[in-house]
Amino acid sequence: MNTTISAHPYDLIVIGAGVSGLTLASRAAQSGHSVLVLEGENRVGGCIESWRPFDDFPVELGAHTAYNSYGALLTELEARAGLSGLLPREKAGYYFFEHGKTVSPLRRLSFLSLLIHLPFGLLRDKALVSVGAYYRRLFGVGNYQRLLAPAFAAVLSQTAEDYPAAWLFRKKPRVKTAPRKYSHTGGLQGLAEAMTTDLIVRTGTPALAISRTDTGYTVTTAQGELACRKLAIATPADVAGRLLADAHPDLARPISHIKMVDIETLAVVVRRDAVRLPKLAGLIGDTAPFFSVVSRDPLQHADYRAFTFHFRPDSLDAAQKRTVVAQVLAVAEDQFLALTEKTNRLPWLMVEHVRLAAQIDQHTRNLPLALVGNYLNGLSIGDCAERARREAERLMALSPSNESMD
Ligand SMILES: Cc1cc2nc3c(=O)[nH]c(=O)nc-3n(C[C@H](O)[C@H](O)[C@H](O)COP(=O)(O)OP(=O)(O)OC[C@H]3O[C@@H](n4cnc5c(N)ncnc54)[C@H](O)[C@@H]3O)c2cc1C
Known part of the structure; x- marks a missing residue:
């Protein structure tokens, strides 16, 4: 039998300690709410995961770059821990990898086709248009196929064809006190960890179920039940769909239909002098079995370089992946100093998910429930943080009288 393990209900429980959950929790805690964050894994960060094979050498396995246009994130980080841990990323380019060589993306661009298409393409509204449809018009079909489709797939770690154009490259004001592009002294996961300063976060505590009560929600964990007045679900879409199934089946159903894609990631560390590739931010896969290779070069280290390969799902087994890594880096496998x-x-x-997000907002408008995450406003850390801050503000503004439970 489950027992209630909190003496008093929390004002807010946040399920999931990725950037969405941490931003929302931070914003709500600042306004005086009692907030508890539950995280299923034994670390915070979610898609932000920094592998630390050697002291002082974090290597990103997920997200690698944040920008000073991520205002909602920076505001919360500044309030919790300050911005002094941010590490500027040095300039470095992205290249295509063709026949064993790095090739500039500009080599794949037809300027003539761009000139012909750009003036008409710019007139087109981005709302409710896919990336494929929008950028074919803007750059021309050839430019899209040769250059943009593989480059966008490298950015999103999946084919970008159907991705909403409105959710890619939004213009946001820049926070001038932060570097334009940055990581953190502990890797980007260090940034997520800094955001937990003065927050109550229980890691290793997955939420197993939620149910509605007269005064809010109950969250079931393996240790017992926790009560709260307001609830935020900040998990991946498939988990959110499962958690909502009993309490809000109308919300659960469409969210459960969002497909998830796997990206098979393999990272290696090599001696700096072992690799001849030029200094680079990353490689774009195109026809290769990987979407992208993300290099750690923008945060240079005296002794090592690290490369994170994001492989397409189910294309290679573990040994084949190591062979590809060795070929791209032109090193022998016994020169890998560390691998994960x-x-x-x-x-x-x-x-269609842009419409779904609007419907979800309509449905939750007066509920003490927030759904946040990378399926509701775009994939980037900045998009996640922006939505999380907005939803935190909506939850905080709800007065007890309009917290209707229908
Ligand atoms: C390979 C890759 C590269 C990327 N590169 C960039 C980049 O360079 N720049 C950028 O801006 N964005 C990048 N992104 C996108 C960005 O990192 C993510 O979209 C964003 O971090 C998602 O944050 P989130 O909090 O919404 O979700 P998540 O990070 O998925 O966090 C959800 C959290 O919920 C937890 N959870 C799940 N189930 C439960 C449960 N039952 N109970 C409690 N907790 C639970 C999970 O463990 C996780 O910690 C990248 C993503 C990937 C995968």
């Missing part, structure tokens, strides 16, 4: 693997998961987003 993980499976990243992302939602496969389409234009």
